[in-house]
Amino acid sequence: MIRTVESEPHASPPVLAAYSYCEAVTGRQARNFAYGIRLLPTPQRRAMSALYAFSRRVDDIGDGALADDVKVARLEETRSLLTRIREGEVAEDDIDPVAVALTHAAGHFPIPLGGLDELIDGVLMDVRGETYETWDDLKVYCRCVAGAIGRLSLGVFGTEPGARGVERAPEYADTLGLALQLTNILRDVREDAVGGRTYLPADDLAKFGCSAGFSGPRPPEGSDFAGLVHFEVRRARALFAEGYRLLPMLDRRSGACVAAMAGIYRRLLDRIERDPEAVLRGRVSLPGREKAFVAVRGLSGLDARHVTRRAVRRRA
Numbered sequence: 001m002i003r004t005v006e007s008e009p010h011a012s013p014p015v016l017a018a019y020s021y022c023e024a025v026t027g028r029q030a031r032n033f034a035y036g037i038r039l040l041p042t043p044q045r046r047a048m049s050a051l052y053a054f055s056r057r058v059d060d061i062g063d064g065a066l067a068d069d070v071k072v073a074r075l076e077e078t079r080s081l082l083t084r085i086r087e088g089e090v091a092e093d094d095i096d097p098v099a100v101a102l103t104h105a106a107g108h109f110p111i112p113l114g115g116l117d118e119l120i121d122g123v124l125m126d127v128r129g130e131t132y133e134t135w136d137d138l139k140v141y142c143r144c145v146a147g148a149i150g151r152l153s154l155g156v157f158g159t160e161p162g163a164r165g166v167e168r169a170p171e172y173a174d175t176l177g178l179a180l181q182l183t184n185i186l187r188d189v190r191e192d193a194v195g196g197r198t199y200l201p202a203d204d205l206a207k208f209g210c211s212a213g214f215s216g217p218r219p220p221e222g223s224d225f226a227g228l229v230h231f232e233v234r235r236a237r238a239l240f241a242e243g244y245r246l247l248p249m250l251d252r253r254s255g256a257c258v259a260a261m262a263g264i265y266r267r268l269l270d271r272i273e274r275d276p277e278a279v280l281r282g283r284v285s286l287p288g289r290e291k292a293f294v295a296v297r298g299l300s301g302l303d304a305r306h307v308t309r310r311a312v313r314r315r316a
C-alpha cells in the first residue's frame with residue numbers, strides 16, 4: 001500500500017469546518033492519542049481526526065447509559081451512515097460534520113473503511129456483555145476495536161515506496177492495536193469491573209486466583225494479582241515488539257505519530273508493572289509533560305529505534 005496523496009487535498013469551507021470539528025473532538029477527548037496525531041502533516045492529521053471522531057461516536061454509544069436495545073439500534077444507524085460514507089453519498093453541506101470529514105478523508109486516502117464496521121461489531125460484543133474464556137477469544141474482540149483502528153490508520157499513513165516486507169504492514173498495524181488495547185484493558189480493569197465488564201481471559205484469571213473479579217481497591221483475597229498483571233504485561237510487551245516492525249515502513253512523521261501513541265501506552269505499562277495494584281486504586285495516567293516528551297522522542301525516532309533493537313535482540 002503506497003501513499004497516493006502527496007499534496008494537500010483540496011477542501012471546501014464546509015469540509016474545512018467539518019475537519020475543525022473533528023480536530024476539536026480529538027483535542028478534547030483523545031487524552032493520549034492526540035499527542036501522536038498532532039505530529040502529522042495537516043492532511044493526515046485531519047484524516048486521523050475524522051477517524052477518531054467517528055470511532056469516538058461508536059465507543060460513546062457503547063459506553064453510554066442507554067438501554068441495550070437502544071444502543072444496538074444506534075450502532076446499526078451508525079453502520080448505515082458508514083455505508084453512505086463509503087458510497088460517497090454524504091454531501092459536503094450535510095449537517096453531520098463527522099460524516100462530511102470522513103467522506104472527504106476516505107476520498108483522498110485509501111482508508112479500508114470496513115475497519116469501522118469491525119469497530120461497530122466489537123462494540124456490539126460489549127453491549128451483549130460478552131466475556132472471554134481465552135486470550136484467543138479476547139484477541140477477536142481486540143482486533144475489532146483496536147486492530148481495525150491500526151489498519152485504518154495505516155490507510156492514512158501509507159507506506160514508504162520500496163519498504164521491505166510491506167505486505168505485512170497491515171498485520172503489524174493490527175498487532176500494535178492489540179498491544180494498545182491489552183494495555184488499556186489492564187489500566188481500566190477496576191473501572192470496567194465496576195461497570196460490570198470483564199475483559200481479561202477467564203483462564204488467566206483462574207490461573208492467578210482472580211476469578212472473583214476486581215470490585216474494590218484491593219485484589220481478591222488469596223489471589224496472585226501481581227502475577228496476573230505481570231503475565232499480561234509480558235504479553236502486551238511481546239505485541240508491542242512485533243507491532244513495532246511497522247515503523248521502518250512508514251515515513252518519518254507517520255512513524256513519529258505511531259511511536260508517540262505506542263510510547264505513551266508503553267510507559268503506562270511500565271507504571272502498571274512497577275505497581276500492579278495501582279490499577280485497582282484509580283486510573284493510571286502520565287502527566288502531560290511526560291506525554292509531550294514521549295511525542296518529541298517519537299519525532300526524533302529514538303523511542304522506536306530502542307524498541308526495534310530490543311525486538312531484534314530477542315529474536316536472535
Ligand SMILES: CC(C)=CCC/C(C)=C/CC/C(C)=C/COP(=O)(O)OP(=O)(O)O
Nearest residue numbers: 031032146149150153173176177180181184
Ligand atoms: C498503527 C496504529 C496507529 C495503531 C494504533 C491503533 C489505535 C490507536 C488503537 C486504539 C486502541 C485503544 C486502546 C483505544 C482506546 O481509546 P481511548 O480513547 O479509550 O483511550 P484513552 O482512554 O487512553 O484516552
